[in-house]
Structures are given as structure tokens and as C-alpha cells.
Amino acid sequence: MPVNLVSEDDLRAALHPFRVDAKTFEANVRKRLEQARQQRLLDPLAGLSPFSKAAAALIPLQIFAQGNVGVVAIKQAPVWFGYKLLSYLAFPAICLFLLVGASIFSLKSIRKIQRTNLPEVEGDEATQQALAQWGRDHRGGIWLVVAALLLLTWFHFTWLMFVGCIVSCGLMLCVLSSLAKAGLGNRQVIARSLGMGLMFLAQATAGPGAGNDGVHFLDQGLVAAALYCGVSILLGFYGGRRVQLQKLSKIPVWFLTVLMIEALSALAVWFIDPDQSYCLIVSIVLGCTSILLALLNLRSFVNRRPIAWIGQRWFAGTVVVFAIPVLTAWISALLTPVPAAEIKRYVESFDVELRGGAVSYRSLASHEWQNPITRSEWEIPARWVVDSKVAHDFSNPRRILENGIAGAQNPYLLGVAFRVGLVQSDDLVKLRDYAKERQALLDDPNHVLEKLPITGLEQLDWVIRAAVMQNELSDEQRDYLATRLNVTMQQLETDEYQKLEEVLLITELLDVIQRPIDRDRYQSRVHAWLRRHQDLTSRYHIAGGFTEYVVQDEKLNWGSLASTSDAIRLMSIYGIPDGMNLNLVRSFLREKPFWLVRDKWTRAAILDQLNQLPGVTSPSLFQYLYYEQTLLAALVLIAMCLYATFTSPIVELKATETEPANSPS
Amino acid sequence: MDLAEFIETYRGPLIGLIASWGAPWDHAAEIAEESFCEAWLNREACRGGWNHPDMFGRWLRGVALNRYRVWARDRSRRRVRFVSDSSEILDRTTAPIAPSTENLDALRGAIERLPDKLRQVVLMHYLEETSVKQVADLLSVTVKTIEGRLYQARRELRRLLDDTHSTARIVRMLLCL
Known part of the structure; x- marks a missing residue:
């Protein structure tokens, strides 16, 4: 069945009276365009919102003006007090993100232009003067912001600092987008400014003590790393369409030498201790970088010209290629729990021979040179393996024990070996000091020492365990030992050098001699x-x-x-x-x-x-998010900076900023 | 795309779109002029590139919507009588209207009674000789969607016109009696 529709001709005829004259319409648009352009020249901020106007009054607009000196002369119309108050909240971000970068790059630009003897220096000098004047006008506020940021970081209020930065940065981004709409600012200026601000924050959060306080399940170095990654991405936009590297002849030789020495040192550390695989990575990265820079330096010297022109995308791509694997490796190492099989493999492979056949460099500063299997490095994971009833093979650590028994018979090593269960009954006859130590501990017929604590219990731990293993303790001796251990426990109350290790040893030894401690007591x-x-x-x-x-x-x-x-x-x-x-x-x-x-x-x-532990549950996702609020805040801040950069308009730069005067176009 | 081409491409559908939101035709033309001016001045800020018609169409629609809201707010503040009832759109014009036949008046009345989405595409497409593709770009929908809406609109208009004629016939018959 055909559908009856209204004809298109009828519809066009019905709407025809409402059509406008095409030529008149276009002429009106062109007229409006001309008026708008004139208006922008006279007053670029006329179209801004009241808040943007109030906040723009706090910004030296010369840094956005790109040589349009007249912009700075614009006076802001008075606005409602509430908007002014709101604009002051954006002040910290303006100090932190806009002015640091603008000052540095403006000075750099002036120096470069002075070297090339070009007339454009006037605009940059005007910018620098405007910044200096602004700095004088707002000196108190700037110092207040910088001091507050540093103090908040040092006193472990990093989270509060980031909240403040996010609020302030959000307000500043509103102003920036308004200014960009008014034709002030471009992607390069924004990227430079925000990048330097992020760099400042990264330095502050990478400082000593940052992230040490409070609860965090992830290493807080990630905050600084994330901020540096944000800076790396923004670096790609610092130079406009192209990034000029410095002449290599300007790179000091000492810098290359230090890089090379660091690379060789890291290689040496890895050679001595193959466990430290990160040293190999560091060595390769530093070595390749120093060799590359040296080769480019040589080419620059021979050709007598700048080393290279690197496209923005290539530069950003190179940064990403280097940054992403490193960050991924870092984060995966932090987020992935160590599997049980890896702990077992580590405990089993703990052997002097496997560590390069030499004493580890880090052990020279302590008693560990005598005892490679220490409590913190070996006993804790080894006891975990034993307690978890994971099938294990301790033949390598056994070899260390045999070396130790054949050698000085370090009491700490014997203590570790007994506690983990490395010692076998055959080994007991080889313990030279056993009889003497046992006698010193138990030979007290008049019970003179019964009410005295045992001193140096961690060195005698193996003696008691060996005696139990050989079944050489009578009931009386067990009671005697239990009394002395209880006295030692009570004495710990007033001991200036009280150690939890000793409390645990006493508790465990009382179990070993079958005189369990009164836990309720x-x-x-x-x-x-x-x-x-x-x-x-x-x-x-x-x-x-x-x-x-x-x-x-x-x-x-x-x-x-x-x-x-x-x-x-x-x-x-x-x-x-x-x-x-x-x-x-x-x-x-x-x-x-x-x-x-x-x-x-x-x-x-x-x-x-x-x-x-009984009754203990793992933290929930919400708790993870709650305790990692600083990292999340940093990520939000980085996202805001990237958003501001990517949404700001791209404006072609002056030739002098991107290419040398004598370079072919 | 130069300015003349830009205006020529989007003039008709944009005026129709603004009119469909509730602005009288003369004001719709003014708002469209302002929108073209603002969009052209800030075209570099168009995400996705202003040379892509679909991206720029969406961008232009956003600019026009903002301008329309500003206009509506100003109007309400001035307490000028402003009724946003869409059924009066075509009556509130100050543009010179050519002598019309009874049928065309009825058709205009029917267009006023169309649902918003259908009326929107009718005004955008038939005001000038605008292609369906340009209407689709401006509304950020597919060409098929626009074609479907136009078809539904014409069918709905036919139904509305038939109803009107039947009612008029009945009224006349009653008067004769």
C-alpha cells in the first residue's frame, strides 16, 4: 500500500518566506567579524566572565601576549568581591605553574636572541620586565605560596598540598581557557608553564621524608615519578613544532665523564652481585646515553653546527619509549605480589658461590661478612617457607652452614641454622664450643644463678636447642632453664635495651624445652x-x-x-x-x-x-584508594595539566624561537 | 574552507535549527550571524580540526546553542513577552511573508504541531536547498537518521493535514445544517 506523503515542493514553498538573503547575511557576518577583531585588539578581555577578569588581574598577561605589548596596559573592570575571593584561590597555581616557567623561558629566549643579535629581544625584555614588576607587586604572596608548599611537603601534609594545588589549578585552567578563547596564550606557553610547575612539585615530593608518614600501600616515589612523566610528556611541546637540542660543544666533558663512570660503576656492582639486575639496566641506559652524546658531540665539533633538529613527535616519542618501560617495570614490581615460588627459590639459592664467589660489598660494614645467612635476609623468608610447609631444598644454605661449622662457628649463624632446622644430628659432634657453653649455662649446682637473667640470649639460643636435640636436658635442668628464662623475661620490663627479638626467643625456647610460657600472665x-x-x-x-x-x-x-x-x-x-x-x-x-x-x-x-594472623583481613579496594589519595591527586593534577595543554590552541612560533637565523627553511 | 563557503554550507540549516529551538525567524538569523562570527574567530579551538565538516558542524551547533541561551536569558531578563511554546514559531516572524495560499498556511500550522525532532529536520532541510549530509553533520547524527526523520515528518504532516481537512469539512457541514 503506497504511503501518502506531503510533497517536498510544498514544504519548500511553505518555508520559503523565512529564507534570508544570502548576500546580506554574509555581509552582516563579515561586518560582525570586523567589529569583533577591532574589539579584541582594543580589549582582548572584554568577553571574559567576571571570575576570569578578576583572576586575569592577578596574571601578568604579557607572557601570553607574544609581543603584543599593549595588552599589559589593559585595566580590569571592577568585579564582585566573591569573584575576587575566588580568583585568589587560583593565585597559588598562577605562581606555581605560570610564572616559574614563564620567567625561565623568557630569560632563556632573551639570551638566545642576544646571541643571534636579532631585534626581537624587545618583546622578551618587556615580558621579563613585566614579570619582574609582577614579582615585586606580589612578592609576599609568592613567598607565602612557596613556603606553604615546601612546609606542607616536609611536614607530611602532601595530600593537603595536592588538594590545594588541584583546586587552585582547576580555577587557573578556567582562566587559561578563557584567555585562550580571547586569543591570549598558546600550547607552547601553556606547556612550558605547566611543565615547570609540575617539575617543582616533583622535586618537592621527591625530597627526603615525603611519603614516609601515614599509611600508603604503594611506594610514594611513584608520586614524583608520575609527575616527572607528566613533565616528560609536556617537554614535547616546549619548543613549539621543533625541539632544538643545545650544541653538543656546550655539554661539558665532565658531564659525559660522570655518566660514563656511573655506567661502569653500575656494571661493576652487577658483576660482583648478579642479584642486583637493576644495576645492569642502569649501566646500559647510562652507557648508551653517554656514548650517543659523545658521538653527537664529535659530529657537532667536526661539522661546526648544532647537533640536530628533532621533530616534536619524535622527541615526545623518544621520551615515551624510555619512560613507559621504566615506569611499567616499576609499577609492576610494586603492584605484583611476590609469588611463593619466588620466595622459595630465593631461600634455596642463597649461597656464597651463587653471589659471585665473593663477599657481597654491602656486608663489609657489619658482622655479616662472617655470616651470609642473616636473620633479615635469610631466616625470615626461610622460616616462612618452613612454616608454610612448602617443599624445599636447603642444600645450598647447608653448604654455608658446613663452611661455618668448619670455620669460626659463628653463634648467630648457628642460631639461625637451628631455628630454621638446617642442623642435622651429625653436625652436633662438630660443634666445638657446645660442651663449654652448655656447662656455663647449666652447671649451677647451688642454684646461685637461678634468679639471674641470661645475658646474650641470642648467642646462647643454639646451645639450648642443641641440648634439646641431643636430648641431654633432664627435667630439673629444664625447670632451671625455664626459671632463668622467666626471670629474663621479667627483667626485660626494666631493661633499657629491651628487644622484641629477645621476647620472642624466650617464648620460643620455653616451648622448645617443653615448659610453655604463661601467655595470660x-x-x-x-x-x-x-x-x-x-x-x-x-x-x-x-x-x-x-x-x-x-x-x-x-x-x-x-x-x-x-x-x-x-x-x-x-x-x-x-x-x-x-x-x-x-x-x-x-x-x-x-x-x-x-x-x-x-x-x-x-x-x-x-x-x-x-x-x-587470626582475624586479620586484607585491605579492601576502598582502603587502597583512600590511602593512595596523594597518588590519585597527583594523577588528577597531571591529567588537568595535559588537558589544558592539549586543548590550548597551536600558534605558529616566531622563526627565531625554533630555527636559527642561518638555517635553511 | 573559506568564510564564504562556510556560511553558504551551514546558513540554512543553522537558521532552521535555531528557529526550531524557539527563536523567532528574524532573531534566529541574528543569532546565526553571531554564531558564524564567533565560530570563525575561534575556529582553531575546534577539537578535531575545523576542516572536518562533522567536527566543525558539532562545534558550530555548540556555539549557536550558547548564543541562543544568552539571547533567551537576555530576553527573559528584559521581561519582554517571550513564550517558548514551539507551536507559535512560524507565527512570530517579522519577515515579509509572501501572499500564501490556504494550503500553505495549513502546512505551516502542521509543521508547528510536529514533534521537536521531526520539526527540527524539516526546518533545517527545507528552509534552503540544504543537503541531508550537512544537516546530519550539524546534528552529529547519521545521514540515514536524518532521512528517516524526514520521511516520518512528511508522513506525520500528511496525517495532520488530513485531520485538519476532515475537521473543517465536518464544521462546514454542521454550519450548513
């Missing part, structure tokens, strides 16, 4: 000690760990992995103290960047011990 005391040993407020190291000793000066109470492991074992025996913030402990145990991987297996083992 000591529970409140141990809980108090745990609270006392936890490092809650750190300035120069990560908070949340448990300290070896408690000293008067809180700044010196640094958490250690060994002590934290002891604390968690004690919590598994005596229960978790009330009010103990386990997320803070998790924060202390967080993964470090891949170039600090030496203790990652230990951290992973302790973290698993913590998660295995």
Missing part, C-alpha cells in the same frame, strides 16, 4: 612492649615498623624488618594489641622500587605472616 606486658616499639611518627624513614631498641630520642627509633617480623610472630602468640593499626605495619612493609629489591622476599614473607 605476660599478654598485657607484651602488648605494651609492642606498642612501645612501634614507630608511629617517622621523619626520615617509613613509619609503621617495629624498632630494635627504644631510645629516648624518637627520631632515632627506626623500624627494622627483623624486629617487625618478631613483632608479628609475637602477635600470633599473644594476640594483637588493642588499637594496633595493622595497615600502618602493611605500609612499612610495602614494596620498594625495583632497584631496592634486596629485601623484597623478606618483606613479602613478613606481609604474608601479617595477613595470616
Whole structure:
């Protein structure tokens, strides 16, 4: 069935009376365009919103004017007080993001133009003068902003600093977009300014102490790394369409030499200790960079001309090619939990021979040169493997033990070996000092020493365990030992050098001699000690760990992995103290960047011990997001800066800024 | 694309679009002139490149919408009688209207009663000899969608006109009685 439609001719005829005359319409548009252009020349800010006008009054517009000196003479119309107040919130971002970059690049531009002896210096000098004048006018405000940013970072209020920056930056971006619509500013100016602001923040957040306080599950170095990545992306827009590298002859030789020495040093470290694979990566990157720069320098010297012109996309691409793999490797190392098989492989492969046949360079500063299998590096992950009932093969560590037994018989090494179960019954006859130490410990017929604590328990731990292993302890001797261990425990209450390690040893040894400790009796005391040993407020190291000793000066109470492991074992025996913030402990145990991987297996083992505690649950996604608010805030800030850059208009630069006067076009 | 070509391409559909939002025809033409001016001056800010018709069409529509809102706000502030009822769009023109036949008046009345989306495409497409592609670019929809809406609009118009004629016939018959 055909559908009856209204004819198109009828429709055109019906609407025909409303058509406009094409020529008149075009003439009107052209007239309006001419008026708008005139208006923009006379008053570029006429079309801005009241808030943008108020905020623009705080910005030296010369930096956007690109040589249009008349712009600075514009007076802002008075606006409502509320808008002014709002514009002051944008002031920190204006100081931080606009002026630092503008000042530096303006000075750089002046110097370059002076070298090439071109007349354009006037515009840049005017810009510099305008900036200087602005700096004098707002000196107090600028110092206040810089001081507030640094103090907030140093005093661990990084999150607050980022919130302030985000609010301020958001307001500033509104102004920038308004100015861009008015024809002021371009992508290069915006990228330079925002890039320098991000660089400043990255430097502030990379400083010592940043991110040490509070709870964070990810390494806070990521904040600075993310900011540097943002700077790297913005770098691609610094030079407009092309990025000019400096003449290589200007790169000092000492810089290349230092690069080369660093590369060789990293290679040497990797050669001595193959575990430190990051050193190989660092060596390759530094070595390639120094060789490339040296070759380009040579070519520049021979040809007597600048080294290269690099297209913006190539430059940004190179940065991304270098930055993305490094950041990916970093983040994956931080986010991926260490698998059990890797901990097992690490514990099994712990061998002197496997570490290059030489003593590790880091061990020279401590007693570790005598004892390669230490508590923090080997015992903690090894005990985790044993406790987890993972099938294991300790033949390599056994070889270290055999070397140790054949050598000086270090008591610490023997303690570790007994606790992990490395020692076999055949080894007992080879322990030269066993009989003497046992006699010193137990030969007390008159019970003179019974009420005295055992000193140096960590060095005698192996003696008691060896005696139990050989079944050489009578019931009386067990009671005698139990009494002395309890006395030692009570004495710890007033001991100035109280150690959690000792508390744990006593508890475990009482179990070993089958005289278990009265947990209810000591529970409140141990809980108090745990609270006392936890490092809650750190300035120069990560908070949340448990300290070896408690000293008067809180700044010196640094958490250690060994002590934290002891604390968690004690919590598994005596229960978790009330009010103990386990997320803070998790924060202390967080993964470090891949170039600090030496203790990652230990951290992973302790973290698993913590998660295995009765009644403990892993943090939720919400908690992750909550505690990583600083990183999220930094990412938001970077996204805002990138958005502002990519949405700002591209304006062709003056030839003198991108190409040399004598270069072919 | 130069300015003349830009205006020639989008003039008809843009005036029709603004009129469909509720502006009288003479004001719609003025708003369109302002929109062309602003869009041309700030064309570098058009995301996706102003040389791409689909991108620039969307951009131009956004600019025109902003201008229309400013105009509507100004009008309401001045307390000038302004009724946004879309059914009166074609009556509120001050443009010189050629002597019309009874049928064309009825057709205009029917266009006023069309649903918004259908009336929009009718005004944009038939005001001038504008291609369906340009209308689609301006509205950010596919050509097929515009063709479908035009077809529905013409069918709906036929139905409305038939209803009007039937009613008029009945009224006349009643008067005769």
C-alpha cells in the first residue's frame, strides 16, 4: 500500500518566506567579524566572565601576549568581591605553574636572541620586565605560596598540598581557557608553564621524608615519578613544532665523564652481585646515553653546527619509549605480589658461590661478612617457607652452614641454622664450643644463678636447642632453664635495651624445652612492649615498623624488618594489641622500587605472616584508594595539566624561537 | 574552507535549527550571524580540526546553542513577552511573508504541531536547498537518521493535514445544517 506523503515542493514553498538573503547575511557576518577583531585588539578581555577578569588581574598577561605589548596596559573592570575571593584561590597555581616557567623561558629566549643579535629581544625584555614588576607587586604572596608548599611537603601534609594545588589549578585552567578563547596564550606557553610547575612539585615530593608518614600501600616515589612523566610528556611541546637540542660543544666533558663512570660503576656492582639486575639496566641506559652524546658531540665539533633538529613527535616519542618501560617495570614490581615460588627459590639459592664467589660489598660494614645467612635476609623468608610447609631444598644454605661449622662457628649463624632446622644430628659432634657453653649455662649446682637473667640470649639460643636435640636436658635442668628464662623475661620490663627479638626467643625456647610460657600472665606486658616499639611518627624513614631498641630520642627509633617480623610472630602468640593499626605495619612493609629489591622476599614473607594472623583481613579496594589519595591527586593534577595543554590552541612560533637565523627553511 | 563557503554550507540549516529551538525567524538569523562570527574567530579551538565538516558542524551547533541561551536569558531578563511554546514559531516572524495560499498556511500550522525532532529536520532541510549530509553533520547524527526523520515528518504532516481537512469539512457541514 503506497504511503501518502506531503510533497517536498510544498514544504519548500511553505518555508520559503523565512529564507534570508544570502548576500546580506554574509555581509552582516563579515561586518560582525570586523567589529569583533577591532574589539579584541582594543580589549582582548572584554568577553571574559567576571571570575576570569578578576583572576586575569592577578596574571601578568604579557607572557601570553607574544609581543603584543599593549595588552599589559589593559585595566580590569571592577568585579564582585566573591569573584575576587575566588580568583585568589587560583593565585597559588598562577605562581606555581605560570610564572616559574614563564620567567625561565623568557630569560632563556632573551639570551638566545642576544646571541643571534636579532631585534626581537624587545618583546622578551618587556615580558621579563613585566614579570619582574609582577614579582615585586606580589612578592609576599609568592613567598607565602612557596613556603606553604615546601612546609606542607616536609611536614607530611602532601595530600593537603595536592588538594590545594588541584583546586587552585582547576580555577587557573578556567582562566587559561578563557584567555585562550580571547586569543591570549598558546600550547607552547601553556606547556612550558605547566611543565615547570609540575617539575617543582616533583622535586618537592621527591625530597627526603615525603611519603614516609601515614599509611600508603604503594611506594610514594611513584608520586614524583608520575609527575616527572607528566613533565616528560609536556617537554614535547616546549619548543613549539621543533625541539632544538643545545650544541653538543656546550655539554661539558665532565658531564659525559660522570655518566660514563656511573655506567661502569653500575656494571661493576652487577658483576660482583648478579642479584642486583637493576644495576645492569642502569649501566646500559647510562652507557648508551653517554656514548650517543659523545658521538653527537664529535659530529657537532667536526661539522661546526648544532647537533640536530628533532621533530616534536619524535622527541615526545623518544621520551615515551624510555619512560613507559621504566615506569611499567616499576609499577609492576610494586603492584605484583611476590609469588611463593619466588620466595622459595630465593631461600634455596642463597649461597656464597651463587653471589659471585665473593663477599657481597654491602656486608663489609657489619658482622655479616662472617655470616651470609642473616636473620633479615635469610631466616625470615626461610622460616616462612618452613612454616608454610612448602617443599624445599636447603642444600645450598647447608653448604654455608658446613663452611661455618668448619670455620669460626659463628653463634648467630648457628642460631639461625637451628631455628630454621638446617642442623642435622651429625653436625652436633662438630660443634666445638657446645660442651663449654652448655656447662656455663647449666652447671649451677647451688642454684646461685637461678634468679639471674641470661645475658646474650641470642648467642646462647643454639646451645639450648642443641641440648634439646641431643636430648641431654633432664627435667630439673629444664625447670632451671625455664626459671632463668622467666626471670629474663621479667627483667626485660626494666631493661633499657629491651628487644622484641629477645621476647620472642624466650617464648620460643620455653616451648622448645617443653615448659610453655604463661601467655595470660605476660599478654598485657607484651602488648605494651609492642606498642612501645612501634614507630608511629617517622621523619626520615617509613613509619609503621617495629624498632630494635627504644631510645629516648624518637627520631632515632627506626623500624627494622627483623624486629617487625618478631613483632608479628609475637602477635600470633599473644594476640594483637588493642588499637594496633595493622595497615600502618602493611605500609612499612610495602614494596620498594625495583632497584631496592634486596629485601623484597623478606618483606613479602613478613606481609604474608601479617595477613595470616587470626582475624586479620586484607585491605579492601576502598582502603587502597583512600590511602593512595596523594597518588590519585597527583594523577588528577597531571591529567588537568595535559588537558589544558592539549586543548590550548597551536600558534605558529616566531622563526627565531625554533630555527636559527642561518638555517635553511 | 573559506568564510564564504562556510556560511553558504551551514546558513540554512543553522537558521532552521535555531528557529526550531524557539527563536523567532528574524532573531534566529541574528543569532546565526553571531554564531558564524564567533565560530570563525575561534575556529582553531575546534577539537578535531575545523576542516572536518562533522567536527566543525558539532562545534558550530555548540556555539549557536550558547548564543541562543544568552539571547533567551537576555530576553527573559528584559521581561519582554517571550513564550517558548514551539507551536507559535512560524507565527512570530517579522519577515515579509509572501501572499500564501490556504494550503500553505495549513502546512505551516502542521509543521508547528510536529514533534521537536521531526520539526527540527524539516526546518533545517527545507528552509534552503540544504543537503541531508550537512544537516546530519550539524546534528552529529547519521545521514540515514536524518532521512528517516524526514520521511516520518512528511508522513506525520500528511496525517495532520488530513485531520485538519476532515475537521473543517465536518464544521462546514454542521454550519450548513
